Amino acid sequence: xxxxxxxxxxxxxxxxxxxxxxxxxxxxxxxxxxxxxxxxxxxxxxxxxxxxxxxxxxxxxxxxxxxxxxxxxxxxxxxxxxxxxxxxxxxxxxxxxxxxxxxxxxxxxxxxxxxxxxxxxxxxxxxxxxxxxxxxxxxxxxxxxxxxxxxxxxxxxxxxxxxxxxxxxxxxxxxxxxxxxxxxxxxxxxxxxxxxxxxxxxxxxxxxxxxxxxxxxxxxxxxxxxxxxxxxxxxxxxxxxxxxxxxxxxxxxxxxxxxxxxxxxxxxxxxxxxxxxxxxxxxxxxxxxxxxxxxxxxxxxxxxxxxxxxxxxxxxxxxxxxxxxxxxxxxxxxxxxxxxxxxxxxxxxxxxxxxxxxxxxxxxxxxxxxxxxxxxxxxxxxxxxxxxxxxxxxxxxxxxxxxxxxxxxxxxxxxxxxxxxxxxxxxxxxxxxxxxxxxxxxxxxxxxxxxxxx
Amino acid sequence: xxxxxxxxxxxxxxxxxxxxxxxxxxxxxxxxxxxxxxxxxxxxxxxxxxxxxxxxxxxxxxxxxxxxxxxxxxxxxxxxxxxxxxxxxxxxxxxxxxxxxxxxxxxxxxxxxxxxxxxxxxxxxxxxxxxxxxxxxxxxxxxxxxxxxxxxxxxxxxxxxxxxxxxxxxxxxxxxxxxxxxxxxxxxxxxxxxxxxxxxxxxxxxxxxxxxxxxxxxxxxxxxxxxxxxxxxxxxxxxxxxxxxxxxxxxxxxxxxxxxxxxxxxxxxxxxxxxxxxxxxxxxxxxxxxxxxxxxxxxxxxxxxxxxxxxxxxxxxxxxxxxxxxxxxxxxxxxxxxxxxxxxxxxxxxxxxxxxxxxxxxxxxxxxxxxxxxxxxxxxxxxxxxxxxxxxxxxxxxxxxxxxxxxxxxxxxxxxxxxxxxxxxxxxxxxxxxxxxxxxxxxxxxxxxxxxxxxxxxxxxxxxxxxxxxxxxxxxxxxxxxxx
Numbered sequence: 001x002x003x004x005x006x007x008x009x010x011x012x013x014x015x016x017x018x019x020x021x022x023x024x025x026x027x028x029x030x031x032x033x034x035x036x037x038x039x040x041x042x043x044x045x046x047x048x049x050x051x052x053x054x055x056x057x058x059x060x061x062x063x064x065x066x067x068x069x070x071x072x073x074x075x076x077x078x079x080x081x082x083x084x085x086x087x088x089x090x091x092x093x094x095x096x097x098x099x100x101x102x103x104x105x106x107x108x109x110x111x112x113x114x115x116x117x118x119x120x121x122x123x124x125x126x127x128x129x130x131x132x133x134x135x136x137x138x139x140x141x142x143x144x145x146x147x148x149x150x151x152x153x154x155x156x157x158x159x160x161x162x163x164x165x166x167x168x169x170x171x172x173x174x175x176x177x178x179x180x181x182x183x184x185x186x187x188x189x190x191x192x193x194x195x196x197x198x199x200x201x202x203x204x205x206x207x208x209x210x211x212x213x214x215x216x217x218x219x220x221x222x223x224x225x226x227x228x229x230x231x232x233x234x235x236x237x238x239x240x241x242x243x244x245x246x247x248x249x250x251x252x253x254x255x256x257x258x259x260x261x262x263x264x265x266x267x268x269x270x271x272x273x274x275x276x277x278x279x280x281x282x283x284x285x286x287x288x289x290x291x292x293x294x295x296x297x298x299x300x301x302x303x304x305x306x307x308x309x310x311x312x313x314x315x316x317x318x319x320x321x322x323x324x325x326x327x328x329x330x331x332x333x334x335x336x337x338x339x340x341x342x343x344x345x346x347x348x349x350x351x352x353x354x355x356x357x358x359x360x361x362x363x364x365x366x367x368x369x370x371x372x373x374x375x376x377x378x379x380x381x382x383x384x385x386x387x388x389x390x391x392x393x394x395x396x397x398x399x400x401x402x403x404x405x406x407x408x409x410x411x412x413x414x415x416x417x418x419x420x421x422x423x424x425x426x427x428x429x430x431x432x433x434x435x436x437x438x439x440x441x442x443x444x445x446x447x448x449x450x451x452x453x454x
Numbered sequence: 455x456x457x458x459x460x461x462x463x464x465x466x467x468x469x470x471x472x473x474x475x476x477x478x479x480x481x482x483x484x485x486x487x488x489x490x491x492x493x494x495x496x497x498x499x500x501x502x503x504x505x506x507x508x509x510x511x512x513x514x515x516x517x518x519x520x521x522x523x524x525x526x527x528x529x530x531x532x533x534x535x536x537x538x539x540x541x542x543x544x545x546x547x548x549x550x551x552x553x554x555x556x557x558x559x560x561x562x563x564x565x566x567x568x569x570x571x572x573x574x575x576x577x578x579x580x581x582x583x584x585x586x587x588x589x590x591x592x593x594x595x596x597x598x599x600x601x602x603x604x605x606x607x608x609x610x611x612x613x614x615x616x617x618x619x620x621x622x623x624x625x626x627x628x629x630x631x632x633x634x635x636x637x638x639x640x641x642x643x644x645x646x647x648x649x650x651x652x653x654x655x656x657x658x659x660x661x662x663x664x665x666x667x668x669x670x671x672x673x674x675x676x677x678x679x680x681x682x683x684x685x686x687x688x689x690x691x692x693x694x695x696x697x698x699x700x701x702x703x704x705x706x707x708x709x710x711x712x713x714x715x716x717x718x719x720x721x722x723x724x725x726x727x728x729x730x731x732x733x734x735x736x737x738x739x740x741x742x743x744x745x746x747x748x749x750x751x752x753x754x755x756x757x758x759x760x761x762x763x764x765x766x767x768x769x770x771x772x773x774x775x776x777x778x779x780x781x782x783x784x785x786x787x788x789x790x791x792x793x794x795x796x797x798x799x800x801x802x803x804x805x806x807x808x809x810x811x812x813x814x815x816x817x818x819x820x821x822x823x824x825x826x827x828x829x830x831x832x833x834x835x836x837x838x839x840x841x842x843x844x845x846x847x848x849x850x851x852x853x854x855x856x857x858x859x860x861x862x863x864x865x866x867x868x869x870x871x872x873x874x875x876x877x878x879x880x881x882x883x884x885x886x887x888x889x890x891x892x893x894x895x896x897x898x899x900x901x902x903x904x905x906x907x908x909x910x911x912x913x914x915x916x917x918x919x920x921x922x923x924x925x926x927x928x929x930x931x932x933x934x935x936x937x938x
Contacts, residue, residue: 026930028926264892268892268895357919360924362919377894386883388910394910406863406872409884440870440873441870442837443871444836
């Protein structure tokens with residue numbers, strides 16, 4: 001049982017860590033790889049150290065296990081609680097650490113390595129309690145239960161616990177399991193240990209209560225997002241994973257880029273026109289076209305909670321009947337639907353830390369293009385360098401132009417900031433699906449047909 | 455008729471007619487090309503229409519002139535002299551309308567008001583009405599005059615006639631553009647053509663002082679007046695040379711406008727207000743670059759216009775390049791109303807010649823030679839030209855180019871221009887100064903579009919991100935710009 005629970009705790013802690021740091025360092029492959037790498041390395045060292053542990057009369061294996069679980073709990077409480085993470089990353093930022101890889105490495109090194117190292121010792125330590133009748137069978141049984149625990153931790157945590165309890169209470173579950181493991185191993189006379197473990201559990205619970213979330217304006221945490229509602233003046237802001245995703249006020253004020261793209265598209269349609277088909281990829285706060293009850297909208301977002309949250313907190317009214325929400329992964333939606341659209345608006349790139357990599361590929365953009373009607377218009381809101389000063393902005397530009405050759409690129413701030421090479425801004429890409437995507441022609445001194453097009 | 459009985463001055467007069475006819479035809483062709491630029495642009499296509507409208511009637515004119523036989527026709531005796539007089543008079547009347555700035559202006563305004571906006575159709579109508587017939591008539595001159603020469607020495611006479619005709623054409627091509635248009639102006643060059651035609655008519659008349667003579671002199675005088683500086687002043691034209699018709703006028707709000715070939719090239723007010731794209735460049739390119747550099751910036755402006763770019767800037771070093779040397783004094787006198795700063799040098803030479811002859815590199819190069827949709831110099835939109843510009847850029851330098859194109863790539867030119875620019879400047883920003891895109895509308899008018907490129911040094915080769923090979927996490931900035 002302990003082996004299974006240990007497996008559960010390690011995997012649940014790993015997944016929670018990856019999920020909890022997204023608001024601070026993003027969800028790129030590199031940061032995820034760092035967390036996984038630290039966990040695996042700590043596990044390996046833990047197995048090794050557990051196997052070499054030598055018992056003494058003063059400190060038994062049972063005591064060692066209890067101490068390991070207690071230390072793991074001590075580290076995991078700050079590692080998996082939003083409140084402490086907020087201060088940890090804020091502190092790093094204040095100290096001048098702005099590189100997300102270094103921040104992730106520091107976090108994982110300081111708060112994940114030690115507890116996983118401690119937990120990794122569990123199997124070799126417990127194996128001493130088992131009778132070595134058949135070594136092969138014993139190994140098989142131990143690994144089976146450990147892997148079962150890992151499986152439950154990997155599946156149950158994101159699929160069930162995070163969605164039903166929220167990320168904060170999923171962390172509390174992990175702390176509770178650790179506390180139970182200590183209690184199960186403790187002898188009644190180890191009152192100090194029991195008290196400390198219970199105290200730590202209460203601390204962990206206290207740091208993850210709903211009240212603490214409210215303190216940070218967080219109205220919902222789930223598998224995908226920390227959704228916060230921030231009020232400033234007349235405007236309400238929806239923050240998804242620390243990125244100000246949407247803005248809305250009672251008089252209909254929205255983010256500038258939303259209003260800009262509405263002006264370029266839906267506001268140019270006449271009310272007596274045939275309703276247009278509009279696809280919004282990345283629902284955010286459902287602000288795009290919210291006042292439009294004429295055209296037909298499909299909103300797609302992976303997070304099914306966004307609609308209820310937007311209606312209740314941001315828009316403070318129901319989304320009109322002409323707007324349908326499809327709660328599913330975007331590429332799955334595009335794969336399963338052949339419908340084409342007059343307007344497609346992609347708004348899933350909340351900040352440069354939170355750019356879903358699978359939604360930045362040539363194949364994804366080609367998939368989107370296939371869903372445009374002839375003459376249809378595509379808009380994409382990106383966070384990029386206004387004057388293409390960094391590799392990401394250039395790579396993104398290359399990728400988009402590989403699919404959409406004549407694309408408009410409009411920095412929303414209207415400033416190029418040549419003297420600030422690292423400046424990032426909202427950049428709107430706009431493309432009209434026309435028949436002129438033919439072979440590109442270059443004017444040369446030798447063949448110059450520029451006069452034909454004047 | 456033979457020359458054997460003609461005195462030398464008579465022979466001289468005949469060759470003079472041939473020389474002057476050759477001059478008038480070529481000069482009129484170049485004047486037509488030059489005079490239509492403000493209305494239909496300077497593209498190869500419009501030029502070729504005018505050249506065709508001269509060459510084809512010239513060929514038919516030669517043929518028709520050769521077919522002419524003196525004799526009775528419908529009860530009247532037709533002479534070679536009479537035919538020549540008719541041809542020259544009709545040519546004078548039509549060319550006087552077709553080459554005068556005032557009549558051309560009203561003609562094109564009328565056509566455009568009637569809904570004809572295609573420049574090729576406009577050019578074709580103009581050429582058909584004002585060039586084809588007079589050139590057809592003038593083309594008859596050589597074969598008609600050749601009837602005065604002896605047929606015994608046909609080869610020698612033909613050689614002489616072609617020699618003098620070609621000399622006339624040579625003068626019409628070179629002297630009228632390089633000398634007359636440059637020193638007298640286009641309008642007086644046209645007037646000279648009218649006077650030559652009138653002079654030829656008088657030369658060929660048997661009686662020089664008839665009523666017809668005075669009518670001819672009066673008509674020519676009136677046409678010359680309509681092409682005088684006095685009348686052009688009434689149209690606000692301050693310069694009319696081989697390159698540009700330059701107009702300066704002041705609007706109700708106190709802005710002075712410099713128009714080059716009917717394109718609103720520059721705007722200036724006493725408070726220093728300019729065209730929005732000029733302010734945009736000054737505020738978002740020059741000023742940010744100043745903050746990066748301790749030394750004054752080296753700035754090259756290709757297409758001087760009214761010298762408004764950086765007009766308030768006394769610090770940075772500017773090189774202005776424009777083919778039209780008149781722009782400098784006109785800008786000082788009429789637009790800026792003050793001397794251009796000592797930190798600004800002017801090179802009155804073709805842009806590509808300047809770039810070929812100079813090795814100097816710049817922190818910022820502004821390409822502002824594309825006055826409007828019609829007046830885009832074709833040799834300044836090629837890959838080779840852009841590469842030449844790039845070679846004159848310092849490391850981390852910036853290039854900007856102002857075009858009037860479709861903001862949403864609706865037309866072929868906008869798309870091909872974009873492809874050409876990106877073939878040299880791979881990561882270039884394309885900024886629509888009015889911020890009006892509306893890709894849902896197909897008939898969006900052309901607007902000022904500024905291409906801005908910054909040299910980022912030798913960047914590694916990037917490839918599109920794909921599902922199979924996605925380096926986006928590697929390229930994503932590792933550094934956060936703001937806290938939480």
